[in-house]
Amino acid sequence: MTHLSMDALVSLREAGQEPGDAAAREHLEGCENCRAELERLHQRVARLKALPALRSGRDRWPEVRARVMAERRHRRNRMAGLVGLAAAASIALAVAIGPVPGPVASSNADEIQQAMDRSQALESALHGYDPESRVLDGRTARIAQELEDRIAQVDRELEMADLMEQQAREPQVLRLWRERVGLLDALMDVHVTRASNAGL
Amino acid sequence: MDSYLLADADRVVARARAGDSDALEELYRAFEAPVYNLARRICRTTEDAEDVLQETFFEVCRSIGRYREEGSLWGWVRTIAASKALMRLRRNKYRETEELHDEVTGRQREDTALRMDLEAALERLSETSRAVVWLHDVEGYTHEEIAAMMGKTPSFSKSQLARAHVRLRRWLGEEVAV
Numbered sequence: 441m442t443h444l445s446m447d448a449l450v451s452l453r454e455a456g457q458e459p460g461d462a463a464a465r466e467h468l469e470g471c472e473n474c475r476a477e478l479e480r481l482h483q484r485v486a487r488l489k490a491l492p493a494l495r496s497g498r499d500r501w502p503e504v505r506a507r508v509m510a511e512r513r514h515r516r517n518r519m520a521g522l523v524g525l526a527a528a529a530s531i532a533l534a535v536a537i538g539p540v541p542g543p544v545a546s547s548n549a550d551e552i553q554q555a556m557d558r559s560q561a562l563e564s565a566l567h568g569y570d571p572e573s574r575v576l577d578g579r580t581a582r583i584a585q586e587l588e589d590r591i592a593q594v595d596r597e598l599e600m601a602d603l604m605e606q607q608a609r610e611p612q613v614l615r616l617w618r619e620r621v622g623l624l625d626a627l628m629d630v631h632v633t634r635a636s637n638a639g640l
Numbered sequence: 641m642d643s644y645l646l647a648d649a650d651r652v653v654a655r656a657r658a659g660d661s662d663a664l665e666e667l668y669r670a671f672e673a674p675v676y677n678l679a680r681r682i683c684r685t686t687e688d689a690e691d692v693l694q695e696t697f698f699e700v701c702r703s704i705g706r707y708r709e710e711g712s713l714w715g716w717v718r719t720i721a722a723s724k725a726l727m728r729l730r731r732n733k734y735r736e737t738e739e740l741h742d743e744v745t746g747r748q749r750e751d752t753a754l755r756m757d758l759e760a761a762l763e764r765l766s767e768t769s770r771a772v773v774w775l776h777d778v779e780g781y782t783h784e785e786i787a788a789m790m791g792k793t794p795s796f797s798k799s800q801l802a803r804a805h806v807r808l809r810r811w812l813g814e815e816v817a818v
């Protein structure tokens with residue numbers, strides 16, 4: 441008597457009907473050996489499911505968080521670069537087509553550009569300082585995290601500000617870029633002060 | 641499963657999407673253990689499993705905005721973890737474990753006399769077979785889903801599963817003389 445192969449037994453466990461399942465079921469009806477084999481398969485799977493969960497000995501969240509923050513910073517730099525390019529393109533266009541009637545050019549534009557330049561300079565300095573590779577004590581790490589979260593929040597508000605009407609947008613954008621510069625200054629202070637205290 | 645692992649999952653996801661670091665950490669803490677277990681069952685070493693854990697949550701943090709809430713949150717996280725673990729297997733190009741054992745100990749060895757426990761038998765399966773067994777029998781993925789994640793056909797997944805069970809049966813001493 442030919443018994444069911446493991447392929448056939450495994451297939452019988454599936455919910456769907458495979459070609460040959462009907463014949464296999466018919467065989468199963470009359471074969472005690474194959475019924476026992478199928479039962480052993482069920483039990484083996486049940487034992488697999490009951491194996492104890494294996495646990496990691498290390499907390500990987502600090503690494504994950506550091507990478508997420510590094511990527512956010514990279515995205516912010518890229519965005520600031522794109523905003524700078526867009527501003528440069530607007531200036532080039534304005535020069536090319538000459539003065540146009542309509543709203544007077546915003547007096548905030550220069551200040552926004554200055555804040556963006558300052559922000560980029562601070563980001564570069566911070567990047568050069570490489571805070572991700574340095575160990576912080578718990579309190580300093582918390583302060584740095586709060587500052588980074590607030591910078592991320594400002595970036596989200598900057599993205600939202602892009603959707604506003606120009607007249608309302610410029611003061612808002614200026615305020616946000618200034619806030620961003622202040623937060624980056626504070627973040628730089630946290631890292632530099634801690635490094636001096638630790639003698640690094 | 642979501643509510644079991646993470647109370648108030650919807651609110652945590654909404655906060656995570658807004659970039660809240662605390663919410664991202666809550667996601668990590670909620671799913672860290674099952675993700676590591678899945679990764680460790682598929683990967684050969686604890687180091688690889690920990691790397692998969694890290695890669696998985698980095699991807700979760702980056703992609704949480706794309707999670708559409710069509711399935712369970714755990715299902716979404718688990719699929720990322722499984723893909724990362726399978727990617728790691730492909731990258732490491734592990735030698736098939738069974739073949740390695742056979743080379744070392746010789747093919748004449750009486751496998752039926754081994755009578756391993758289930759953990760040891762599972763560990764002895766080849767990487768691919770073990771991944772299929774775990775994803776299908778324990779995590780409940782279909783052969784079609786496993787095939788899609790592995791870049792293979794459903795028939796490949798089915799034959800790997802049957803082959804793995806033949807070996808497990810032998811190593812566990814469950815073969816019955818007919």
